Amino acid sequence: MTGPDAPYKVHEIPDFTLVSGETLRPARVAYQTYGSLNDDKSNAIVYPTWYSGRHWDNEWLIGSGMALDPERWFIIVPNMLGNGLSSSPSNTPPPFDRARFPRITVRDNVESQYRLVTEVFGIETLALVLGWSMGAGQTYQWAVSHPEMVQRMLPFCGSSKTAPHxxxxxxxxxxxxxxxxxxxxxxxxxxxxxxxxxxxxxxxxxxxxxxxxxxxxxxxxxxxxxxxxxxxxxxxxxxxxxxxxxxxxxxxxxTWWNGDVGTTPGFSSTEEALASIRARAIVMPAEKDLYFPPEDEAWAVSHMRNADVELRVIPGVWGHFAGGGANPVDVAFIDAAVAELLDSKPRI
Incomplete structure (x- = not known):
């Protein structure tokens, strides 16, 4: 089921202090899961949403016979803070409602998702983190903030740092x-x-x-x-x-405008943060993406020197929406990369 009536669950974090210093009381992380967590909790995947996307908008890459098959994997799709389902200007009571809603960073999103993954499910290792667009930015942040957890990563049509253009x-x-x-x-x-x-x-x-x-x-x-x-x-x-x-x-x-893994505590630059990533990775820009062109992601990959990483460009004319699930050719290309990555031996 898609749309406003699509089912989801909510994890409440009683006092969630943001990077800005303001605190959501509580922070609400809306999410949906697909599949079942196995006994040793080794089959968990995190697949965050994108700019204005909701969990059902990620379902095009999940299904029987696909790489993200719920019969094999336990896929958690957390909704971004601000998307209208998780804590947002539209659903937060005064005094932090509407225009008073605090600033949210990519790090805030990943920390709220970390709390969800560890507090609700007791998961210690993620087989894969992946995402499109702002979901890709969250993927990079996961690998920087929690390198001990992220075995594999596949950011597509997104970036580790928002470029000036x-x-x-x-x-x-x-x-x-x-x-x-x-x-x-x-x-x-x-x-x-x-x-x-x-x-x-x-x-x-x-x-x-x-x-x-x-x-x-x-x-x-x-x-x-x-x-x-x-x-x-x-x-x-x-x-x-x-x-x-x-x-x-x-x-x-x-959140998008200020995205930069280099702001993570302990790092002095984006390059240093990228060098800390240890996961096995396929980084997938789209050939004609005007937001996140391949040369930008080639730069990021060049600094991921401690990761086992490949740059793999999605060919074609669909631009940024090559990662949006609307073109069957692009869907097959991305799905094949996910399958290859999940079949590979993890590095951590």
Missing amino acids: NKVFLDGVRAAITTDAAFRGGWYPPDEWPVAGLRAASRVYAGWGFSQAFYWDEVWRELGYTSLSDFLVGFWEGFFLDGRDPNNLLTMLD
């Missing part, structure tokens, strides 16, 4: 939402969202999520759209207007 894009999305007069500094009534701002944000996204070649070749027709306008309104505006609260979007955007 990526921040330019994010600033455009932020401006589109916040300059709508209806935004009211984040204090809009629950039933009066800044819809014009959300529609504008969708158009900013539209120029980045897919590649130039995707549009030139009219590949959007493969998704069932009949014209470019039909795609921009039906897919992109529909995406942003599908229950995505503006304050939630801005919280996750800020």
Whole structure:
């Protein structure tokens, strides 16, 4: 089941102090699991969500006959803080509601997931951590924050540090939402969202999520759209207007903007943090991803000198959404890499 009625569980952390110094009382980590944890707890996988994604949006890579087969693996999909299911501006009571919701970092997300994994399930080792986009950023952070736990990692279409060009894009999305007069500094009534701002944000996204070649070749027709306008309104505006609260979007955007494993305590740079990763890894950028181009991830891989790591580029024209599960060819390519990694001998 997908959508607002999709089932999930919640782990409450009574007093969860964030990197910002503010404390959520409690922090709520919404999650769903697929499969069963085996007796020695060796088959656990963490698969975090992405910018505005919910747990059911990750299900395209989970299923019978796939690498993430629930008959073999116990897959935990934690929802990001700020996504509307876990603690977020939209569901936190005053005084930390809406525009007062505290800043959330990637480290905060991973720490809340660590608490979930250890406190609820007693898991000490993860067979794999993987994720798309911001889920990839969380994958990198897991491997840096808890190298003793992460046996394997597969970040796809994401990064260990948000690049300057990526921040330019994010600033455009932020401006589109916040300059709508209806935004009211984040204090809009629950039933009066800044819809014009959300529609504008969708158009900013539209120029980045897919590649130039995707549009030139009219590949959007493969998704069932009949014209470019039909795609921009039906897919992109529909995406942003599908229950995505503006304050939630801005919280996750800020998390993305500030992403950098180099801020982890004990490290003085991103390079040093990457060098601490010990997992067996396949790092998978997409060939024409405008957010996270392959050369950026080649840089990251070059500094993962203590990991057993391969850079494997997803070919094709789908850009960032090569990792989104919409194109069967890309799904098969990613699934094959997951299978290969899970069949390999762990390094820790």
